[in-house]
Amino acid sequence: MRLAPAASIAPSRIRAIAALADEHPGTLRLFYGEDTLPTPDFIKQAAHAAIDSDRTYYTPNPGYPELRDAIAHQYQQLHGVPIRREEVVVTASGMMAIHLAVEATVGPGDSALVVTPLWPNFVGAIQVAGAEAIEVPLALEPDGFRLDLDRLESALRSNTRLLALASPGNPTGWTASLDDWRTLVAFCERNDLWLLADGVYERIVFGNNATIAPSPIELPEARARTIIAQSCSKAYRMTGWRVGYAIAPPEVAPTLAFLQEYAVSHAFGVAQEAARVAIRDGDAFLAEAQARYARHRDLAVDRLRQIDGIQVPVPDGAFYVFPKLNGLNESVAFCESLVRERRVGVAPGSAFGEGGEGHVRICFAVDELTLLDGLDRFEAGWRAFRDRGLST
Ligand SMILES: Cc1ncc(COP(=O)(O)O)c(C=O)c1O
Numbered sequence: 001m002r003l004a005p006a007a008s009i010a011p012s013r014i015r016a017i018a019a020l021a022d023e024h025p026g027t028l029r030l031f032y033g034e035d036t037l038p039t040p041d042f043i044k045q046a047a048h049a050a051i052d053s054d055r056t057y058y059t060p061n062p063g064y065p066e067l068r069d070a071i072a073h074q075y076q077q078l079h080g081v082p083i084r085r086e087e088v089v090v091t092a093s094g095m096m097a098i099h100l101a102v103e104a105t106v107g108p109g110d111s112a113l114v115v116t117p118l119w120p121n122f123v124g125a126i127q128v129a130g131a132e133a134i135e136v137p138l139a140l141e142p143d144g145f146r147l148d149l150d151r152l153e154s155a156l157r158s159n160t161r162l163l164a165l166a167s168p169g170n171p172t173g174w175t176a177s178l179d180d181w182r183t184l185v186a187f188c189e190r191n192d193l194w195l196l197a198d199g200v201y202e203r204i205v206f207g208n209n210a211t212i213a214p215s216p217i218e219l220p221e222a223r224a225r226t227i228i229a230q231s232c233s234k235a236y237r238m239t240g241w242r243v244g245y246a247i248a249p250p251e252v253a254p255t256l257a258f259l260q261e262y263a264v265s266h267a268f269g270v271a272q273e274a275a276r277v278a279i280r281d282g283d284a285f286l287a288e289a290q291a292r293y294a295r296h297r298d299l300a301v302d303r304l305r306q307i308d309g310i311q312v313p314v315p316d317g318a319f320y321v322f323p324k325l326n327g328l329n330e331s332v333a334f335c336e337s338l339v340r341e342r343r344v345g346v347a348p349g350s351a352f353g354e355g356g357e358g359h360v361r362i363c364f365a366v367d368e369l370t371l372l373d374g375l376d377r378f379e380a381g382w383r384a385f386r387d388r389g390l391s392t
Contacts, residue, residue: 005130006127006128006130009124009127009128012120012121012124012351013120013332013347013348013350013351014031014032014120014347014348014351016332017031017335017336017339017345017346017347017348018031018032018345020336020339020340020345021339021345024339024340024343026343027339027343027344027345028343028344028345028366028370028373028374028377029345029366029370030344030345030346030362030363030364030366030370030371030374031335031345031346031347031361031363032363033119033170033234033239033319033320033363033365034233034234034237034239034363034365035237035289035319035365035366036365036366036367036370037237037367038237039236039237039238039241040236040237040282040285042277042278042281042282042285043236043237043238043274043277043278043282044274046273046274046276046277046278047270047271047273047274049273050269050270050273050274051270055269055270055272055273056269056270057269058265058266058269059266059267059269059272060257060266061089061257061258061260061261061265061266062088062089062090062253062254062256062257062260062266063088063089063090063091063245063266063267063272064090064269064272064273064276065085066276067090067272067273067275067276067279068085068088068089068090068245069085070276070279070280071083071088071090071230071245071247071279072084072085072087072088074279075088075217075247078212079212079215079217079218080218081217081218081220083217083247084250086250086253087247087248087249087250087253088245088246088247088253089245089246089247089248089253089256089257089260090243090244090245090266090267090272090275091243091244091245091246091256091260091267092242092243092244092260092263092264092266092267092268093231093233093242093243093244093267094198094200094229094230094231094233094244095121095125095231095244096242096244096260096263096264096267097229097230097231097244097245097246097256098121098122098125098164098196098198098229099125099128099263100246100256100259100260100263101194101196101227101229101246101248101256102122102125102126102128102129102131102162102164102196103125103129103259104227104252104255104256104259105161105162105194105196105227106126106129106131106161106162106194107129107130107131108130108131109131109159110131110132110159110160110161110162111131111132111133111134111157111159111160111161112126112131112132112133112134112160112161112162112163112164113134113136113152113155113156113160113162113163113164113193114126114133114134114135114136114164114165114353115136115137115138115147115152115163115164115165115166115169116135116136116137116138116352116353116354116355116356117137117138117169117171117172117322117349117352117353117354117355117356117359118135118164118165118166118169118170118171118352118353119166119170119171119352120351120352120353122164122166122196122198123135123353126162126164131161131162134155134157134160135353135354135355136148136151136152136155136354137151137353137354137355138169138172138174138355139151140311140313140324140355142311143313144174144313144314144316145169145172145173145174145313146174147174147176147180147183147184149183149187152187153187156191160191160193161193161194162193162194162195162196163184163187163188163193163194163195163196164196164198165184165196165197165198166197166198166199166200166201167180167181167197167198167199167201167202167213167214167317168201168202168204168205168213168315168316168317168318169201169317169318170200170201170318170320170361171318171320171322171347171349171352171356171359171361172313172315172320172322173313173314173315173316173317173318173320173321173322174315174316175205175213175214175316175317176213176214177214178214178218178219180214181197181214181215181216181218181219181222182219184216185216185219185221185222185225185226186221188222188225189221189225193225194225194226194227195216195222195225195226195227196227196229197215197216197217197226197227197228197229198228198229198230199213199215199228199229199230200229200230200231200233200234200235200244201213201234201235201317201318201319202215202230202317203234203235203286203290204234204235204289204290204293204317204318204319205290205316205317206293206294206297206315206316206317207316211286211287211290213317215228216228217247223249224249225249226248226249227246227247227248227249227252227256228246228247228248229244229246230244230245230246230247231243231244231245232244232275232278232279234318234319234365235278235282235286235289236275236278236282236285236286237289238271238274238275238278241268241271241274241275242267242268242271243267243268243271243272243274243275244267293319293364293365295368296319296364296365296366296368296371297314297315297319297321297364299364299368299371299372300321300362300364300371300375301314301321303372303375304321304323304362304375306379307379307382309325309326309327309382309386310323310324310325310326310382311323311324311326319363319364319365320361320362320363320364321361321362321364322349322359322360322361322362323359323360323362324349324358324359325358325359325360325382327386327390328357328358328359328390329357329358329390330390330391331348331349331350331351331356331357331358331359331360332348332350332351333391334348334360334381334382334385334390335347335348335360337381337384337385338377338378338381341381341384342377342378342380342381343377344373344374344377344378344381346360346361346362346363346374346378347360347361347362347363348360348361349361362374362375362378
């Protein structure tokens with residue numbers, strides 16, 4: 001029997017490395033985007049209380065009103081613009097927010113521009129929706145990644161309806177300035193595109209005492225065409241809880257909410273309640289987590305810079321470093337060899353689309369010992385791989 005076209009979409013290469021690591025006990029897991037520390041206690045306690053007060057029934061499709069209000073309030077405070085409950089849709093993960101935004105804006109016969117290297121699930125979601133994803137790489141310069149508007153202009157087609165990107169980016173850590181967003185919004189206006197702006201890592205930024213990355217939501221001209229995808233996963237160490245949200249124009253948000261009915265109906269009520277408390281009480285925790293990731297970023301960058309044949313763009317946000325390994329053009333084979341021979345798992349750059357091959361993604365959200373041990377193993381594996389002529 002023949003399966004539908006969606007069945008032929010390539011599986012995630014990050015998950016493939018994870019599966020290989022499962023077969024090799026003792027492998028250090030630097031391939032996923034998550035902290036090794038557990039969800040903080042104050043969030044867990046909120047979940048216990050939510051179970052005890054029976055937050056276990058179906059909830060409204062766009063989430064509990066109290067949570068939507070808490071999100072609107074927080075976003076308003078962080079970005080200095082008015083946000084109403086009607087613009088907020090709680091979703092069963094950031095991934096679901098991406099899915100709903102894509103489903104609502106593109107379909108068969110349409111195309112979407114995706115700024116890469118990027119977490120592969122954007123391209124996957126666009127393909128699942130039956131649309132074509134056109135990958136447009138950031139430019140890699142000696143001092144890091146940079147947005148290249150000319151590349152976007154020349155990738156555009158007459159059927160393009162959507163521009164999707166993340167800032168801070170995964171895996172690059174590239175973070176759009178407000179001027180970059182102005183340029184991107186003007187591009188979307190000129191070409192009548194929706195803008196899907198992923199801000200999942202916006203609370204994890206480094207440098208200049210910044211505590212939040214700029215968002216297109218701050219630009220009045222962006223509001224009518226912008227859907228923000230958000231998640232509690234990374235900011236609050238809640239990766240397994242599957243709770244996120246979208247912020248969309250008030251006439252679009254109800255569409256996202258009813259589309260969620262046809263996937264998972266809504267996020268789990270207990271996770272929603274835990275998210276509400278995380279958002280209400282989480283500021284001190286966030287400051288501490290941000291300081292920890294800043295320390296780990298410096299450790300990772302300094303350590304990698306001691307290794308020959310590697311260019312290390314310094315990430316401005318998120319919790320990954322995405323070094324370029326000179327001469328590497330088979331990142332999957334290299335990452336497999338790291339698991340088999342050194343018991344360290346990192347994600348192959350080619351998993352992240354155009355501009356990713358030749359790099360690997362290393363997650364520095366893990367505890368310090370795992371990170372340093374992982375980087376030692378990585379160096380040994382890279383030297384051995386290079387000495388063999390860059391092949392397995
Ligand atoms: C850029 C980006 N967006 C969204 C997500 C999805 O987060 P989640 O589905 O765990 O909420 C991730 C996860 O890695 C991500 O890296």
